[in-house]
Amino acid sequence: MKAEPKQATLAEWQQSLADACGGGKADLDALQEHILDTANSNEGLGVYRNNFLGARLGVLLQSFPRLLNLLGEDYLRQCGRRFLAEYPLDATSDNMNYLGRRFPEFLQKLVAEKSELSNYPWLADLAELDYARHAAYYAPDDISFDFKAFEDLGGLGQDIYLQTSHSLALVECEWPLHQLDCDIAAGRIHADYPKQGQKICVFRDNFSIQAKKISEEEFSLLEGILKGRTMISLLEQAGEGAKYLPLLIQKGWVCGFTLGPRANGI
Amino acid sequence: MNKINFEKHKAPKSAALFGAGIGLRNPHMREVLRDEPSVPWFEVISDNFMSRSGDKLGGIDRHQLFAIRERYPISLHGVGMSLGSVDPIDWNYLQALKTLASDLECQWISEHAAFVSVGQKHYHDLLPLPYTEEALVHLSDRVLKVQDYLGQALIIENATNYIQAKHSTLSDGEFMSELVARSGCNLLVDINNLYVNEHNHAWSALDFLDRVPADSVKEIHLAGFSINDQMLIDSHSAPVAEPVWSLYQDALLRFGATPTLIEWDNNIPDFSTLLQQAQQAASYLHALPEPSCES
Numbered sequence: 001m002k003a004e005p006k007q008a009t010l011a012e013w014q015q016s017l018a019d020a021c022g023g024g025k026a027d028l029d030a031l032q033e034h035i036l037d038t039a040n041s042n043e044g045l046g047v048y049r050n051n052f053l054g055a056r057l058g059v060l061l062q063s064f065p066r067l068l069n070l071l072g073e074d075y076l077r078q079c080g081r082r083f084l085a086e087y088p089l090d091a092t093s094d095n096m097n098y099l100g101r102r103f104p105e106f107l108q109k110l111v112a113e114k115s116e117l118s119n120y121p122w123l124a125d126l127a128e129l130d131y132a133r134h135a136a137y138y139a140p141d142d143i144s145f146d147f148k149a150f151e152d153l154g155g156l157g158q159d160i161y162l163q164t165s166h167s168l169a170l171v172e173c174e175w176p177l178h179q180l181d182c183d184i185a186a187g188r189i190h191a192d193y194p195k196q197g198q199k200i201c202v203f204r205d206n207f208s209i210q211a212k213k214i215s216e217e218e219f220s221l222l223e224g225i226l227k228g229r230t231m232i233s234l235l236e237q238a239g240e241g242a243k244y245l246p247l248l249i250q251k252g253w254v255c256g257f258t259l260g261p262r263a264n265g266i
Numbered sequence: 267m268n269k270i271n272f273e274k275h276k277a278p279k280s281a282a283l284f285g286a287g288i289g290l291r292n293p294h295m296r297e298v299l300r301d302e303p304s305v306p307w308f309e310v311i312s313d314n315f316m317s318r319s320g321d322k323l324g325g326i327d328r329h330q331l332f333a334i335r336e337r338y339p340i341s342l343h344g345v346g347m348s349l350g351s352v353d354p355i356d357w358n359y360l361q362a363l364k365t366l367a368s369d370l371e372c373q374w375i376s377e378h379a380a381f382v383s384v385g386q387k388h389y390h391d392l393l394p395l396p397y398t399e400e401a402l403v404h405l406s407d408r409v410l411k412v413q414d415y416l417g418q419a420l421i422i423e424n425a426t427n428y429i430q431a432k433h434s435t436l437s438d439g440e441f442m443s444e445l446v447a448r449s450g451c452n453l454l455v456d457i458n459n460l461y462v463n464e465h466n467h468a469w470s471a472l473d474f475l476d477r478v479p480a481d482s483v484k485e486i487h488l489a490g491f492s493i494n495d496q497m498l499i500d501s502h503s504a505p506v507a508e509p510v511w512s513l514y515q516d517a518l519l520r521f522g523a524t525p526t527l528i529e530w531d532n533n534i535p536d537f538s539t540l541l542q543q544a545q546q547a548a549s550y551l552h553a554l555p556e557p558s559c560e561s
Contacts, residue, residue, distance in 0.1 A: 010395070021393075036431075043428075140317045140328070
């Protein structure tokens with residue numbers, strides 16, 4: 001005679017259901033022990049399994065609109081399924097906005113492996129641009145640059161660290177990514193694009209996300225800020241390019257500053 | 267370019283909800299700011315706007331939300347608190363929620379009687395609890411702690427269940443009624459969830475409506491379902507179905523004129539469609555008999 005399974009504790013129920021959402025047959029069998037066997041119990045379980053996969057695939061599709069235009073939904077879903085299987089930890093973070101963070105890295109490997117992607121050597125760069133736009137959308141709001149406080153700092157230049165907008169991201173690519181981005185959005189992709197290095201700044205301006213080509217000098221200043229260099233060292237290295245800093249502040253791309261330990265008397 | 271006049275008509279702070287509101291989702295936010303449609307209140311998914319320390323992707327352009335709050339009362343509806351989970355309470359999450367509610371001067375915070383995470387992993391779905399005494403004790407205790415921290419009563423929504431725990435000993439109505447009694451929380455009755463559960467498991471929606479304490483019901487949700495083979499799915503992807511409207515009217519007769527919300531999260535239509543659904547809900551609210559003055 002088969003022994004009755006012991007009644008699941010709350011913790012056992014939760015772990016068992018969670019495992020069944022993303023697991024294999026053994027996990028499903030384990031959960032079956034704890035659920036009522038009805039005409040639609042398997043279908044019901046399928047809803048949770050579909051939701052688990054579908055929610056994450058939905059976010060991926062939403063996060064990479066240009067990839068979606070280029071590859072189509074079916075192919076991108078296939079890529080997404082494999083990505084989620086290979087990067088499971090990213091897939092179970094509580095903030096789904098981070099889900100596609102490593103998708104460009106995954107695509108870089110996929111392009112090397114899949115012959116049908118050989119015409120798209122810039123695919124990972126396009127994904128990076130998509131993700132930068134997605135991240136800009138979900139970035140926290142900025143505060144305005146406090147010019148008065150900045151002026152009051154006087155001679156503390158050695159220990160001032162500028163801050164970029166939370167939404168700002170830099171994308172550097174050896175392909176004409178900006179043109180590719182526009183062409184894909186317009187559905188007029190060409191057979192091949194000549195290599196052409198480009199630097200792009202993605203940011204949120206009021207309510208809209210923008211991706212703009214920027215100069216070497218602007219890129220260098222912004223990259224230095226993002227890498228945590230002091231304002232003085234940035235300006236020293238920038239030379240003539242230092243003239244761009246007020247413009248970057250004006251655009252809201254540089255919107256704040258912090259003081260290092262020396263300025264704080266530590 | 268249409269310039270937004272933030273001073274035009276500020277919504278009163280801490281305004282009470284009334285009538286039929288709409289669940290506001292990203293595709294409609296700019297349109298709402300531009301056109302200022304006649305909607306008594308909006309509900310937003312709090313998780314989309316919470317900024318947690320160190321989280322670089324913790325919110326969507328809160329300026330938009332704050333601009334909307336200046337014009338309309340807003341309620342916060344959460345999906346990530348994982349109230350029923352056996353994991354420790356995520357105080358970082360609650361701190362972010364409390365800050366958001368305070369910034370918005372919002373007194374309406376709702377969540378689900380469900381869990382979304384276990385073993386520190388998030389499953390991004392509202393997973394069902396078994397309706398047992400153990401789950402009730404656990405959930406009540408967590409609701410009390412969260413309410414204590416937030417300084418206000420939570421509004422808890424009944425869940426959709428696609429499977430039934432073999433060891434459940436209570437009905438969904440009994441479970442939610444006991445939750446109110448033990449924790450002092452309020453209820454958000456999702457009529458579509460009741461209808462979907464009734465269809466899928468033959469749970470009585472009317473029994474649920476009869477069992478829960480009417481004075482604890484502070485909000486009602488309406489949404490559309492989809493059909494997958496024999497099962498109804500609470501997909502929020504369609505207009506409110508006729509039998510759900512009918513059940514809604516049953517609910518109003520029991521609970522009185524309760525603030526009601528139209529939810530639509532997938533295949534999101536034009537805002538005008540949502541507005542039309544909200545107007546239909548409002549017509550049922552307005553058709554309710556005036557409360558009697560006699561004791």
